[in-house]
Amino acid sequence: MSSLLAGDQALRGRAVLDLRIGRFRFRDAAKYWETDPRTAFLIDAVLGGAPGYRDIVGDPPEPGAEGLFHWLERTILNPSHVLFTEPDYLLAEDPRIRDRAIYNAIWWAVAMGATSPTQIGGLVGMDAKALTYHLNVMRDGGFLRHEQDLLRQRRPTITIADPTVRFHHLIVQPNISALEMRQARVVWERSRTTFSDKILGPHFEEAARTWVRWHGDEVGLDDIGHVGTTEVACPEHRGHEVDVMAVSRATLPRSKSARITLIGEAKCTNKTRTTADLHRLRHIRDLLVSLGWNAGDASFVLFSRNGFSSDLETAGAEGQVRLLDLESMYASS
Incomplete structure (x- = not known):
């Protein structure tokens, strides 16, 4: 669908509206999930602002660490749940993507901290130039973000756009054997540091930038x-x-x-x-x-x-x- 209005398509020049529906920002997501800010932040860090996920996972977690674990145990850490393999479903939605292995490998490399084509290529075993097409597809499809430094002229930093994919590659995929044996408690205990440092930390920074961009004027930042x-x-x-x-x-x-x-x-x-x-x-x-x-x-x-x-x-x-x-x-x- 994203290519229907491209320059070489028949609909180019005939469309009068290009309305792109994005995810909920964190405040809207909290209202949608009907929960407190601390719990809403955890949900947003795991699932992002896609409203359709609530129909899949049901009620939000109970407040507190145990409430979060039990919620994860019955959803994204559950091998019988549809979210367990969500990245594959997301890739299947883009007809340009046929070899999902390379795209999953790119996601994994970015989740591990690679932020440039050269770094990604080093982790997946491909030359940076050979990755150009794949990276462009993932950027245009909304799977990756290319973020520019605000002051310096430098190559953009590549990050994962979807929190669900980030959670999968940092928590689920490295522990998939244990999760398939229903050892969610063991997996979660050894993944707490990863969750805090590589998921909650970057997500909180992104939420802070979102707040400044959308709500800063509420406190006089005009x-x-x-x-x-x-x-x-x-x-x-x-x-x-x-x-x-x-x-x-x-x-x-x-x-x-x-x-x-x-x-x-x-x-x-x-x-x-x-x-x-x-x-x-x-x-x-x-x-x-x-x-x-x-x-x-x-x-x-x-x-x-x-x-x-x-x-x-x-x-x-x-x-x-x-x-x-x-x-x-x-x-x-």
Whole structure:
């Protein structure tokens, strides 16, 4: 269907509407699942915002760690459940994809941390140029995302677009033999670190960027244009990865004249965030200014899944930084 309006197709020039239906964003998904923010975030990290999954899995999990496990045990970790092989069903929907093995291998490589064609090729055993067609198919089909650095001219970072596929390749596929023997508890216990570091962490960062893009104006962040990530060189450290950054609506990304309006950090760890995180954001802003970027007036935002220390909350009350926990991110204005 995605190629019906391509330049060489008969319908090209005759269509008057190209309406693309996307997934629910995290706030809409929480309302759809009718659950609390913490549980809604876990569902979103596993299944994403596709509304059709609720008909497949039924009710949301009960709050808490045990509730999540039992929900996973009867759904995506259950070899008798349709979601157990969901990636194959997704690939089957695209008629361009015939050899699913190479596409699953690409998904696996990206899930393992490969973010460029060269890195992916190294893991799947193919030359980067030979992967061009396959990567383009997966990008055009919405299976992979190509994310541009907000400040630097560099090749895009490749990530998995569908959380369900990410969960499958990080949790299900490496443990498929044990899961087929119905050892879901054993699998889940040894996969907790992977789930926290490689699924919840990146998903929380993406949710933070989504919040800035769609809801930042609710707290006075009015001049938000392009939102993304970047890396900032630092002579004192190895450099800094910036989870959340925005430039002014009046400027373009990857342009030295761009005005940076927001610098943020998103942490999904079990630790409360402290003023050390605010000091790091100030340090990054100073570095950007020293490198010639227009960042002197950039606002600071800290996102935390597990709250903030009292001294950081005091700094927030004084207007030095905006603080967002899960409840704040999910709360409608």
